[in-house]
Amino acid sequence: MNQIEERKYYEDDDEIDLMELIRTLGKHKGIILISTILVTLLSVTGGYLYNRANTVNSMIISFNYPEIENGKNPDRSVFFKDNIIPLNVINKVYTENMDKIKADGIANFKTRIKVEGIIPEATETRIESALKNGEILTYTPTQYKISTKENKEILEELSTDSIEEFINKYKPNYAVAEVEEFKNYDYDNIYTLLNDRISLLKSNINSETKKNYISNKLGYSFNELLVKLESLERVELQDYYSYFTVHGLSLNKIMRETRYDSEIREIRLEKEKLQAKAQIIKSMLEQYKPTNRNIVVPNVGEFGIKINTENEYYTNLINEYLNVNSQIKDKEFTIKKLQEEKEIVNYPSENQKKVIDQKLNVITTKLNGIINELNKINEEYVNAKYSDMIKIASPVTEVKTGKPVVLFLAIGIVLGGMLGIFLAFMKEFAKNYKAKYSK
Structure with a gap:
């Protein structure tokens, strides 16, 4: 066989093999199709689950x-x-x-x-x-x-x-409760309660962040409310205090007198301590001469004296002695004042009750008016400063870190097709093997 005939033989043989391959695939196209669909479904499902997990x-x-x-x-x-x-x-x-x-x-x-x-x-x-x-x-x-x-x-x-x-x-809550009726309280106790309430309100108002805040809607500022409070404290509250103090009015005379006795006793004890201290300082002054440079200075740290030189020490002793004696005089004056107030303590007459109740009513009405205005401006202030203090700036978004589903689809088609072709050839091989060796 010459070269031309040999080449023709191989070409014919290749052509026959290729046609046989196509016929084989066509014969088993069902297997290839089913395999491709199944593998593609598995691939897409697996890809979906993978993406969902990621x-x-x-x-x-x-x-x-x-x-x-x-x-x-x-x-x-x-x-x-x-x-x-x-x-x-x-x-x-x-x-x-x-x-x-x-x-x-x-x-x-x-x-x-x-x-x-x-x-x-x-x-x-x-x-x-x-x-x-x-x-x-x-x-x-x-x-x-x-x-x-x-x-x-x-x-x-x-x-x-x-x-x-x-x-x-x-979120701050600056709401303040209004003042209610003061039942079963003596006049001095009522004064203390009102004074404490005003102090708390002043602290609520007088903060750095509120000082320059003005409500355009309400037409007033925190500073204006502070001025009203100070005026109420200085005028109406002081007038109320002066009236029951000057007249010695009390709804419970015995208890009031007992309190005076307790205060007087406590101040007398403080006075006696100061007198003892003054006596020690006086004794030190009498023993000390500024010109004596060999003096032994005793421990007087409890008196707050700072010693630099002997003469300065002597001057400080004198100043301390004068200061202690001044405090003693203040205590004596306070004791005398309390004793005088105790002596005039008395139950109020019906007319005095009406007067003092009227004064108290004026104070509570004005104070509750200020509290009401304060609550309104506090609410506006909090809403302006803290209404958006925390919020959702961006809604929930879903971010997939897996692969596109199209990629899993393509992989499924390729793998499924290859598996189908493999199964088709394996089935054809098994058929030919059985036909050849079953005889």
Whole structure:
């Protein structure tokens, strides 16, 4: 056989083999089709499950209140990002949704919740620049990304419950209760209670953040309320105090006299201590001469005397002696004043009762009016400063870290087709083998 005939023989043989291959595939196209469909379905299903297992739901929570800039909570305690989703909220959500949660146990559920601060690019640049210069620049983010592999509903419940918890815990409540009737209280006790209430109101009003706040809606400011309080304290309250004090009025004369006796006894004891102290200082002065440089100075630290030189020590002794004697005189005056007040203590007449009740009514009416105005402006102030102190800045978004489903579809078709072709040839091989060796 020459070369031309040999080449023709091989070409015919190849053509026959190729046609035979096509006929074989056509004969078993059912197997190939079923295999391709089954493997493709398995591939797509597996890919879907893989993507779902690697899907992360996330959302952004934003903080907006004055103290956050300094890394503080609204109550000025230290702000920690790990407390944004509190443990009690995690426990509550886990308990209520155990059938929906993918995590194996509450500990695993907690570790699947990630909280990351969002730092603006400009701030990151500043921090890096500061580090290069050997400086430390602190920054507390105002936005935080909350992410978890749990489903969307679980993350929404975690975030909304955490926001509610934060508001209930930290939103200021400046509401002040009005003054009620002072039943079963003596006049001096009523004065003390009113004076204490006014002091608390002044502290509530007179804060740095409120000083310049003016309500356009209400038409007044915190400073105006402070002026009203001070006027009430200086005029009406003082008039009330002077009236029952000058007239010695009391609804319980015996108890009032007992209190006076107790105060007098206490002040007398203080006076006696001062007198003993004055006697010691006087004795030291009599024994001491400024020109004597060999004197031994006794321990007088309890008198607050700082000794630099002998003459300065002598001067300080004199000043201390004068100061102690001045205090003794003050105590004597106070005792005398209390004794005089005790002597005139008396039950009020019907007319005096009417007068003092009227004065008290004026004070409580004005004070409650100020409290009412204070509560209104406090509510507006809190809403203006803290209404958006925590909120959802971005709703839940789903991020898939797996592969596109189309890729799994293509892989399934390719693998399924190859498996079908393999099975077709194996079936044809088994058929030919049986036909050849079964004779």
